[in-house]
Amino acid sequence: IMPSLVGSEMCIRDRVMPPMNQIVVQTILLPADRRDEKVLMQAQKLLAKSLVPVNDALAGKDYLIGDFSAADLMLGHSCFMANMMGCVGDDMENIKAYVAKIQARPAFKKAIEMR
Numbered sequence: 001i002m003p004s005l006v007g008s009e010m011c012i013r014d015r016v017m018p019p020m021n022q023i024v025v026q027t028i029l030l031p032a033d034r035r036d037e038k039v040l041m042q043a044q045k046l047l048a049k050s051l052v053p054v055n056d057a058l059a060g061k062d063y064l065i066g067d068f069s070a071a072d073l074m075l076g077h078s079c080f081m082a083n084m085m086g087c088v089g090d091d092m093e094n095i096k097a098y099v100a101k102i103q104a105r106p107a108f109k110k111a112i113e114m115r
Contacts, residue, residue: 015050016047016050016051016054016075016078016079016082017074017078018043018046019043019044019046019047019050020043020047020078020081020082020085020087022039022040022042022043023040023043023044023047023081023082023085023087024081024085026039026040026043027040027085044087047082047087048087048089051079051082051087051088051092051095052092054075054079054095055092055093055094055095056094058094058095058097058098059094062098062101063098063101068105072102076098076099076102076108077102079095079098079099079102080099080102080103080108082095083095083096083099
């Protein structure tokens, strides 16, 4: 589904972020009377498929390309949101560990705590 993630911000943007954004729109941003369960279910299925190669790419790594990089800025937030929204299954151990590392970063903590 997804070519190598190394250095591929476009791949992250095009495959992971759109369904995650749609899930946020359908569950948080839209008023209940405007939400579309079919759209939500499609986005959840697409996100689940898109996260498989991300989980695989993170095997044995702390961050996407080794050291923390701009790719992790994009991917980290999407994975954090996916995990927070219950879209990361227990079988995606690499993403769960990745999210824990992202959440432990001081700048991430500060950004999340901002109001």
